[in-house]
Amino acid sequence: MTTRRIVAVEGAEGTSPLIILHTDSARKVAFFKWPYASSELVDLIDFFGVLRNRHSIRAFERRDVEEEKINIILEAASLAPSAGNLQSYEIVIIRDQDHKSALAEAALSQEFIAHAPLNLVFFTNPKRSTRRYGRRGVELYSLQDATIAAAYAQLAATALGLGSIWTGAFYEEPIMKLVGAEDDLIPVAIISIGYPDEEPSVTSRRKIEDLVHDEHASKPYRYKPSRLGLSRPLW
Numbered sequence: 001m002t003t004r005r006i007v008a009v010e011g012a013e014g015t016s017p018l019i020i021l022h023t024d025s026a027r028k029v030a031f032f033k034w035p036y037a038s039s040e041l042v043d044l045i046d047f048f049g050v051l052r053n054r055h056s057i058r059a060f061e062r063r064d065v066e067e068e069k070i071n072i073i074l075e076a077a078s079l080a081p082s083a084g085n086l087q088s089y090e091i092v093i094i095r096d097q098d099h100k101s102a103l104a105e106a107a108l109s110q111e112f113i114a115h116a117p118l119n120l121v122f123f124t125n126p127k128r129s130t131r132r133y134g135r136r137g138v139e140l141y142s143l144q145d146a147t148i149a150a151a152y153a154q155l156a157a158t159a160l161g162l163g164s165i166w167t168g169a170f171y172e173e174p175i176m177k178l179v180g181a182e183d184d185l186i187p188v189a190i191i192s193i194g195y196p197d198e199e200p201s202v203t204s205r206r207k208i209e210d211l212v213h214d215e216h217a218s219k220p221y222r223y224k225p226s227r228l229g230l231s232r233p234l235w
């Protein structure tokens, strides 16, 4: 049985208070006053629960993602660190059905993109970074800025009870054309988001001692599984 209790009421007088309910598996936040139109419960799983629960989801329910959740995801993305805090990336929201179909086609006909209610396309904006960092800004930092933000967006979606999938296999030019991007905005990731309509498959991972090295690339790190048990089945 799920236990549920109020653990905090936050928000100063005149602002929008939140009630945080604690359940066995997750924290839920109830927004009940302006600017939230109606009372609504949002899943707020703890941080490690979010990491544990994020799996690629490629089948989505038809219902839309609420505006409030989209805005939370965008806020989370913009919290990501970036080189020199320049945020050398742009995000384009794609929800229109014709645009989603064109996006899916550019992504080698990965049809889940056309079926997802929401797609966020992350572009590098190297010009922003190159002013300060030259070639490194173009080749590395703008790419890192964009992809860290995309990762934050995926984790935020999970925390909100949504499923998501990262797509990297696509032709860049049709996407640039689709969104009217300048030559120097390069798409690097499509994050498709929606309510999951499939049980996620749990993918495996490399052994941590294979991918982590102790002081020298040839020396494996002696890893012991943590009590959180975040590891996945091994390859």
Ligand SMILES: Cc1cc2nc3c(=O)[nH]c(=O)nc-3n(C[C@H](O)[C@H](O)[C@H](O)COP(=O)(O)O)c2cc1C
Binding pocket: 054, 055, 056, 057, 110, 165, 166, 167, 168, 169, 170, 201, 202, 203
């Ligand atoms: C850079 C990158 C590119 C990816 N491109 C695709 C893709 O084009 N199509 C797809 O179905 N999944 C894609 N994925 C999702 C991976 O297949 C998935 O993250 C991986 O199998 C691990 O599974 P998990 O996300 O459920 O942990 C991509 C993921 C990343 C990070």
